[in-house]
Each structure stands twice: as structure tokens, then as C-alpha cells.
Amino acid sequence: MERYESLGLVGEGSYGTVLKCRHRESGRLVAIKKFVDSDDDKTVKKIALREIKLLRQLRHDNLVNLLEVWKRRRRWYLVFEFVERTLLDDLEQNPTGLDLNTSRQILFQILRAAAFCHQQHIIHRDIKPENILISQCGVVKMCDFGFARTMTSPAEGGVYTDYVATRWYRAPELLVGDTKYGKAVDVWAFGCLLLEMLTGQPLFPGDSDLDQIYHIVRCFGNLTARHQELFYRNPGFSGVRLPEHSGRVPLDQRFPTIPPTALDLAQSCLHMDPERRAQCSELLEHPLFTQDAFHIRFVDELNAKIQKDH
Numbered sequence: 001m002e003r004y005e006s007l008g009l010v011g012e013g014s015y016g017t018v019l020k021c022r023h024r025e026s027g028r029l030v031a032i033k034k035f036v037d038s039d040d041d042k043t044v045k046k047i048a049l050r051e052i053k054l055l056r057q058l059r060h061d062n063l064v065n066l067l068e069v070w071k072r073r074r075r076w077y078l079v080f081e082f083v084e085r086t087l088l089d090d091l092e093q094n095p096t097g098l099d100l101n102t103s104r105q106i107l108f109q110i111l112r113a114a115a116f117c118h119q120q121h122i123i124h125r126d127i128k129p130e131n132i133l134i135s136q137c138g139v140v141k142m143c144d145f146g147f148a149r150t151m152t153s154p155a156e157g158g159v160y161t162d163y164v165a166t167r168w169y170r171a172p173e174l175l176v177g178d179t180k181y182g183k184a185v186d187v188w189a190f191g192c193l194l195l196e197m198l199t200g201q202p203l204f205p206g207d208s209d210l211d212q213i214y215h216i217v218r219c220f221g222n223l224t225a226r227h228q229e230l231f232y233r234n235p236g237f238s239g240v241r242l243p244e245h246s247g248r249v250p251l252d253q254r255f256p257t258i259p260p261t262a263l264d265l266a267q268s269c270l271h272m273d274p275e276r277r278a279q280c281s282e283l284l285e286h287p288l289f290t291q292d293a294f295h296i297r298f299v300d301e302l303n304a305k306i307q308k309d310h
């Protein structure tokens with residue numbers, strides 16, 4: 001670490017800390033994830049090695065780049081590129097939301113990143129505003145795969161018992177404790193993010209897992225039969241009734257000013273049944289991006305921004 005000057009904390013992850021640092025010789029800014037001492041703790045060592053293996057698979061213009069990995073005095077260090085700001089910073093600056101064109105430039109790049117991860121059979125599992133980095137030129141880089149998982153079978157999904165995802169962006173299957181979930185959890189989070197960007201407010205700001213389910217049911221109605229069964233079998237919810245979905249407020253009623261195309265895209269992501277949610281690769285072809293040939297024009301613009309960032 002002596003080659004780097006620490007400039008302060010960027011964030012606290014579950015298995016380590018992320019520091020903003022400057023490389024003393026080159027002046028380059030980086031983000032360094034320092035894992036807790038791993039030699040005594042086999043779990044941390046296993047987590048670190050799994051994260052490193054996964055990160056080395058993920059090279060894409062819209063994913064934050066892993067630059068170096070080293071181990072010193074029983075600790076692993078992951079050195080990443082430092083990117084100027086996060087989507088959370090932008091949302092805090094714009095409490096009523098971002099304009100549609102800015103939003104779709106960011107959304108398109110998030111989908112490119114997520115579609116690439118899913119093609120590699122990797123689920124991010126914690127897509128949220130603070131994990132969406134934005135460079136000075138407007139290039140989006142998804143980060144923090146501390147919770148990411150390789151799906152056990154490329155077909156779809158696997159059996160995962162460890163818990164993940166920041167509550168507000170958590171899909172119904174995660175909230176009821178379904179261990180058989182897949183990349184559709186990232187699509188749900190994307191749908192939540194889309195509406196938050198356009199309104200400036202989190203879509204479902206639950207203050208507990210149960211409250212999170214209530215927010216979702218009040219908007220979309222009952223959980224699927226499978227999720228209801230898992231809910232009532234979940235010891236964390238024993239004795240609790242699922243809310244009646246009377247007094248539902250569907251998205252189009254809640255957001256009458258959102259452009260219908262954007263609302264349609266959100267609804268393609270926010271199906272209660274994970275099987276009905278669109279794939280990220282399909283969403284890149286949604287009319288929000290293909291109307292006025294945005295997706296064709298923007299890719300050229302984006303490549304120029306990426307070159308400028310280098």
C-alpha cells in the first residue's frame with residue numbers, strides 16, 4: 001500500500017473496505033478494496049478468491065475495471081479504476097429526477113453491463129444507485145460485485161442460500177427467501193432504478209423486509225402462488241398475514257406523467273413472476289432505446305466518450 005496515498009473511504013462492503021487512493025508515482029486515482037485478514041478466516045479467503053475469479057471474467061466498457069490484485073501481510077487487495085461519481089450522487093443533486101434523455105443514456109449502459117454479466121452466467125445481485133458509477137464524460141461503469149454469483153447452471157438460476165441485495169431493489173423471490181432465483185433479480189432492480197431516475201424518489205422504500213413486500217403488493221397485487229407458499233413457510237414471517245391487495249395503486253396511476261414508453265419498459269422488468277420479466281438483452285431493443293434510432297446514434301457517441309475517458 002506504500003505505493004498509494006489513501007484519500008479516504010469510498011464504501012464499506014461486507015468483506016472489506018473500499019478506499020479512494022492516489023498512485024504516488026503516476027498520480028492515478030484508484031479504488032482499492034482491502035479484504036479483512038484472510039489467513040485465519042477460511043471463509044474470507046474463499047470469498048476473496050471467488051470474487052477475484054469472477055472479476056477477472058468481467059471485462060467490459062460498462063463495468064469497472066480491475067487493475068491489480070495483490071496480497072500483502074495476509075490481506076488481499078483489489079485495485080480498481082476510480083470513477084468520478086455515482087448515480088446516487090446525481091440523484092441527490094436532482095431530487096425530482098433526471099431528464100429522459102440523460103436517464104436513457106445511463107439506463108442503456110446499465111443494460112449493456114448487466115446483459116454482459118448475464119451472458120457470462122453471472123448475476124450482480126446488488127444493482128442500486130451507489131453501484132452505478134458515472135465518469136466525467138458520462139460513461140457508466142457498474143461496480144461492486146461483492147455479492148455477485150456465478151449461476152450454478154448456465155440454463156438459469158441456481159440454488160443460493162446466502163443473502164444479498166439492498167432491500168429497496170430486492171425482487172419478491174429474494175424477499176420471501178426463494179433459494180432458486182436467477183438473473184431476473186437484476187432485471188427487477190433495473191426496473192426500480194428506472195423509475196427512481198425519472199422521479200427522483202425510490203420506487204419501493206421499504207423499512208423492513210415485510211414492509212418491502214407490502215410496498216410491492218400494494219402496487220402489483222398478490223405474490224405468485226410459489227412466493228406466497230414460501231412466505232408462509234418462512235420462519236422470519238411466522239404468524240404474519242400477507243396484505244390484501246385491496247386499494248392497489250398500479251404504476252400508471254402512481255406515475256401519470258412518466259412517458260408511456262418508459263413506463264412500459266419498467267413494467268417489463270417488474271413482473272411478480274421472475275419468468276415473465278424481460279431479459280436485459282431484449283430490453284436493449286425496447287422502443288425507449290430504438291425510437292428515434294437512439295441506440296444506433298448513442299453507441300457511436302459512447303465509443304467516443306470511452307476513448308476520451310482513457
Ligand SMILES: Oc1ccc(-c2ccc(-c3cc(Nc4ccc(CNC5CC5)cc4)n[nH]3)cc2)c(O)c1
Nearest residue numbers: 031033064080081082083084085086143144145146
Ligand atoms: O468485488 C468488488 C468490490 C469493489 C468494487 C468497487 C470497485 C470500484 C469502486 C469505485 C468507486 C468509485 N467512485 C466513487 C465516486 C464517488 C462515490 C461517492 N460519492 C460521494 C458521496 C459523495 C463513491 C465512489 N470508483 N471506483 C467501488 C467498488 C467492485 O467493483 C467489485
